[in-house]
Amino acid sequence: MLRIAVPNKGSLSEAAGAMLHEAGYRRRSDRELLVVDPDAGVELFFLRPRDIAVYVGSGRLDIGITGRDLLLDSRAEAEEILALGFGRASFRFAGRPGSGSTLEDLKGKRIATSFPGIVQAHLDRAGVPAEVVKLDGAVEIAIQLGVADVIADVVETGSTLRQAGLELIGPPILESEAVVVQRRDAEPAPGAEQFLRRMQGVLVARKYVLMDYDIRAERLREAVGLTPGLESPTVSPLHSEGWVAVRAMVPREQTQRIMDDLWAIGARAILVTDIRACRL
Numbered sequence: 093m094l095r096i097a098v099p100n101k102g103s104l105s106e107a108a109g110a111m112l113h114e115a116g117y118r119r120r121s122d123r124e125l126l127v128v129d130p131d132a133g134v135e136l137f138f139l140r141p142r143d144i145a146v147y148v149g150s151g152r153l154d155i156g157i158t159g160r161d162l163l164l165d166s167r168a169e170a171e172e173i174l175a176l177g178f179g180r181a182s183f184r185f186a187g188r189p190g191s192g193s194t195l196e197d198l199k200g201k202r203i204a205t206s207f208p209g210i211v212q213a214h215l216d217r218a219g220v221p222a223e224v225v226k227l228d229g230a231v232e233i234a235i236q237l238g239v240a241d242v243i244a245d246v247v248e249t250g251s252t253l254r255q256a257g258l259e260l261i262g263p264p265i266l267e268s269e270a271v272v273v274q275r276r277d278a279e280p281a282p283g284a285e286q287f288l289r290r291m292q293g294v295l296v297a298r299k300y301v302l303m304d305y306d307i308r309a310e311r312l313r314e315a316v317g318l319t320p321g322l323e324s325p326t327v328s329p330l331h332s333e334g335w336v337a338v339r340a341m342v343p344r345e346q347t348q349r350i351m352d353d354l355w356a357i358g359a360r361a362i363l364v365t366d367i368r369a370c371r372l
């Protein structure tokens with residue numbers, strides 16, 4: 093069976109559980125640490141997200157869901173194979189107003205972070221010598237408490253920074269989101285491809301909707317220009333002479349704009365349906 097590591101707590105756990113459920117895997121009940129799903133051929137291990145790349149990199153587990161930032165910080169022998177589109181956050185330097193605006197301004201500073209691997213590698217690449225102070229969390233308060241001059245941390249909405257009276261320094265160190273990881277340079281484990289196809293199916297079902305409409309045959313070319321679909325839309329004859337029915341996948345976020353444009357060229361009976369599941 094495919095052995096999959098899943099976040100048990102924190103920012104990624106709920107969304108990861110929801111995505112796995114949409115992909116047809118069994119839900120975890122209460123605080124189960126292991127869910128065996130023989131029908132789907134998987135074992136789900138619920139672990140701290142920070143540890144997941146370590147388990148996967150060591151080959152003990154086949155595949156895992158974790159944050160890109162946690163993967164890179166771990167320096168485990170694991171690599172990202174699919175981005176999952178949730179748990180998005182930037183990883184940024186911040187400090188008191190006036191403490192700097194570029195990476196060079198960090199020279200000689202004490203930088204508090206829970207991600208020392210990422211920060212040290214970033215400083216080394218830029219050739220900026222600084223002291224990295226490793227803390228477990230709540231790093232925004234480290235400056236006020238005098239253990240650091242600057243912090244490097246996950247920023248999602250920015251409200252924690254604002255409340256601590258801190259400002260961003262320099263460009264993002266990295267943009268993170270939840271990712272699927274496997275052991276670096278390893279052959280895919282049996283069942284891994286099926287798992288990835290299921291997860292990709294969920295991503296597509298979330299990103300696209302199905303649009304149906306009727307249009308006069310002479311406007312079909314324009315209409316298909318608006319809804320080209322992923323490969324090619326389905327066009328079927330209607331009983332009314334001179335009309336055709338079109339079905340195509342369209343990006344969810346463009347739904348209303350495309351409906352307006354279709355209406356303007358004479359399309360009618362425009363229907364939009366959610367995709368529950370798909371395999372392309």
Ligand SMILES: Nc1ncnc2c1ncn2[C@@H]1O[C@H](COP(=O)(O)OP(=O)(O)OP(=O)(O)O)[C@@H](O)[C@H]1O
Nearest residue numbers: 101102103104141159161162179180181246248268
């Ligand atoms: N608002 C956020 N706060 C923290 N991590 C976030 C946030 N949004 C997205 N993430 C991502 O979630 C992952 C961190 O999850 P993790 O469970 O380790 O920490 P957490 O959510 O801060 O939980 P805790 O602090 O309780 O351990 C990282 O990949 C991070 O980029």
Ligand SMILES: O=P(O)(O)OC[C@H]1O[C@H](OP(=O)(O)OP(=O)(O)O)[C@H](O)[C@@H]1O
Nearest residue numbers: 229230231246247248249250251252253
């Ligand atoms: O930009 P925001 O939306 O404010 O989110 C980012 C903050 O959330 C996380 O902290 P968390 O609550 O996990 O506490 P921790 O620092 O103790 O992990 C993270 O470490 C930042 O502090």
Ligand SMILES: [Mg+2]
Nearest residue numbers: 102228229230
């Ligand atoms: Mg945290």
